[in-house]
Amino acid sequence: MSRTCLIEKLSHHVDVNDIQADLLEGLERERRTVAADALIHSAGDRVDSLYVLRSGWLYSYSYLPDGSRQVLHLHYPGDIIGLADIPFAQTTHYLRTASESVICPFPKRSLDEVFVHAPALACLLFSIGMVDHAVLADRMRIMGRMGARERVAHFLLEMISRMRITSDDGTDEYEIPLTQSLIGDAVGLTNVYVSRALAQLHQRGWISRQQRRVRLLDEDALRASVDFSDRHFKIDTSWFPTSA
Amino acid sequence: MSRTCLIEKLSHHVDVNDIQADLLEGLERERRTVAADALIHSAGDRVDSLYVLRSGWLYSYSYLPDGSRQVLHLHYPGDIIGLADIPFAQTTHYLRTASESVICPFPKRSLDEVFVHAPALACLLFSIGMVDHAVLADRMRIMGRMGARERVAHFLLEMISRMRITSDDGTDEYEIPLTQSLIGDAVGLTNVYVSRALAQLHQRGWISRQQRRVRLLDEDALRASVDFSDRHFKIDTSWFPTSA
DNA sequence: CGAGGTGTTGAACTTGGTCAAAAGTCGTGG
DNA sequence: CCACGACTTTTGACCAAGTTCAACACCTCG
Numbered sequence: 288m289s290r291t292c293l294i295e296k297l298s299h300h301v302d303v304n305d306i307q308a309d310l311l312e313g314l315e316r317e318r319r320t321v322a323a324d325a326l327i328h329s330a331g332d333r334v335d336s337l338y339v340l341r342s343g344w345l346y347s348y349s350y351l352p353d354g355s356r357q358v359l360h361l362h363y364p365g366d367i368i369g370l371a372d373i374p375f376a377q378t379t380h381y382l383r384t385a386s387e388s389v390i391c392p393f394p395k396r397s398l399d400e401v402f403v404h405a406p407a408l409a410c411l412l413f414s415i416g417m418v419d420h421a422v423l424a425d426r427m428r429i430m431g432r433m434g435a436r437e438r439v440a441h442f443l444l445e446m447i448s449r450m451r452i453t454s455d456d457g458t459d460e461y462e463i464p465l466t467q468s469l470i471g472d473a474v475g476l477t478n479v480y481v482s483r484a485l486a487q488l489h490q491r492g493w494i495s496r497q498q499r500r501v502r503l504l505d506e507d508a509l510r511a512s513v514d515f516s517d518r519h520f521k522i523d524t525s526w527f528p529t530s531a
Numbered sequence: 532m533s534r535t536c537l538i539e540k541l542s543h544h545v546d547v548n549d550i551q552a553d554l555l556e557g558l559e560r561e562r563r564t565v566a567a568d569a570l571i572h573s574a575g576d577r578v579d580s581l582y583v584l585r586s587g588w589l590y591s592y593s594y595l596p597d598g599s600r601q602v603l604h605l606h607y608p609g610d611i612i613g614l615a616d617i618p619f620a621q622t623t624h625y626l627r628t629a630s631e632s633v634i635c636p637f638p639k640r641s642l643d644e645v646f647v648h649a650p651a652l653a654c655l656l657f658s659i660g661m662v663d664h665a666v667l668a669d670r671m672r673i674m675g676r677m678g679a680r681e682r683v684a685h686f687l688l689e690m691i692s693r694m695r696i697t698s699d700d701g702t703d704e705y706e707i708p709l710t711q712s713l714i715g716d717a718v719g720l721t722n723v724y725v726s727r728a729l730a731q732l733h734q735r736g737w738i739s740r741q742q743r744r745v746r747l748l749d750e751d752a753l754r755a756s757v758d759f760s761d762r763h764f765k766i767d768t769s770w771f772p773t774s775a
Numbered sequence: 776c777g778a779g780g781t782g783t784t785g786a787a788c789t790t791g792g793t794c795a796a797a798a799g800t801c802g803t804g805g
Numbered sequence: 806c807c808a809c810g811a812c813t814t815t816t817g818a819c820c821a822a823g824t825t826c827a828a829c830a831c832c833t834c835g
């Protein structure tokens with residue numbers, strides 16, 4: 288078992304040697320438990336920590352002038368949270384727990400050590416950040432041009448493909464700890480239409496569900512309907528420097 | 532005047548010393564002129580080059596199952612193109628010129644040298660990539676929750692804020708070398724409604740235009756209507772390693 | 776002057792939003 | 806163990822925003 292959250296996360300993709308592990312271990316000072324539905328930071332706060340999510344679910348969101356909300360990202364166990372705010376001195380969004388969570392903060396200022404002493408890890412961090420970008424681009428594509436049923440289908444697929452990284456059993460069933468309002472805020476619908484879209488997917492026999500537990504009955508049909516690409520499958524590490 | 536496109540771009544944000552400049556210069560092999568409306572690469576092509584856009588406009592896009600199109604990013608002179616595809620072995624989208632352009636390709640494989648020998652530049656590349664992420668997140672926020680008029684207003688604002696980086700005169704007038712269909716594909720509308728939204732903005736006295744030349748008459752009103760944030764203003768370089 | 780691409784305008788239509796009420800779910804306390 | 810209250814989900818009726826289709830106007834370039 289690896290020594291810290293961050294090491295565990297990164298060693299999914301590359302071999303982390305002892306020197307690198309020492310470096311990473313130094314970053315991670317604490318492990319913090321946060322209750323469900325708690326605000327971790329607000330938009331405009333100074334960015335001084337990134338987090339590795341040990342367990343639980345977080346989401347980041349922002350508000351619009353009319354008070355409505357847009358959910359930007361869901362964060363799953365194993366995610367590194369805060370890479371998106373690296374270029375800015377202040378955060379660009381709110382961050383909140385969906386369920387009770389354990390987060391491991393590490394200071395932004397210490398990232399320079401990774402870039403100086405562990406270039407291969409820096410490449411990996413960069414790549415991980417850009418995977419988030421691709422996920423966002425996929426969602427935008429869906430939101431810009433597709434209807435309610437497809438938006439929800441895409442959301443379900445993205446969710447399960449993300450969960451399969453960490454829980455290796457190729458399950459097709461999972462629990463969504465999110466209200467339909469929140470799902471709507473993520474894909475640009477109201478709670479009412481999320482409910483209707485889920486009902487439609489059920490009628491087509493593509494999913495089944497009881498409460499918040501969903502099973503994908505016809506994943507191929509779901510994928511085809513939204514032309515789904517799995518961005519989490521594999522990171523191209525071929526160009527990384529070999530950490531001699 | 533700096534020696535290559537890439538050096539010029541990066542020295543906007545940090546001081547590039549001679550050693551780093553040598554490194555960057557080695558990356559950039561050629562300068563290629565491309566006609567208007569030419570395809571530079573297709574989704575699924577191998578990623579082996581990134582580009583610095585010297586002059587002209589490009590856009591990246593992808594298709595949906597029904598044949599409609601989603602424009603993901605506009606690329607302006609000075610942009611580094613391809614950072615979003617770094618984690619993948621194949622590109623995730625199409626890349627096309629909007630106008631005749633000059634691009635400077637540099638190989639993805641050589642990026643490792645930057646990470647090994649110039650960590651400060653690697654930090655900067657990372658940050659630049661994440662600015663793109665933030666721009667995308669802003670657009671998603673608008674597309675998820677706002678109407679046609681606001682989407683177009685946001686598009687205009689994002690465009691001018693991006694152009695002000697390179698052309699330092701704080702102009703409020705510019706030429707859009709894009710059809711309204713393309714703008715629609717970027718913000719999730721049809722050409723018809725882009726036209727109507729522009730007409731609305733004009734009626735309110737917020738913009739004026741003749742052909743594709745637009746002037747922002749009331750930028751404050753435009754900004755307020757979409758709660759606009761300028762992501763290009765400044766990158767937080769405080770945590771970068773000092774390149775001794 | 777004519778042709779093709781682009782932009783504008785109008786009318787019918789569709790999708791998803793809004794509002795409201797009913798039904799289900801869950802935790803708490805009696 | 807049941808009753809209550811808060812929250813979430815479902816369903817229905819109506820409404821509004823944007824799409825689609827089509828015609829027409831406008832540039833621009835030959």
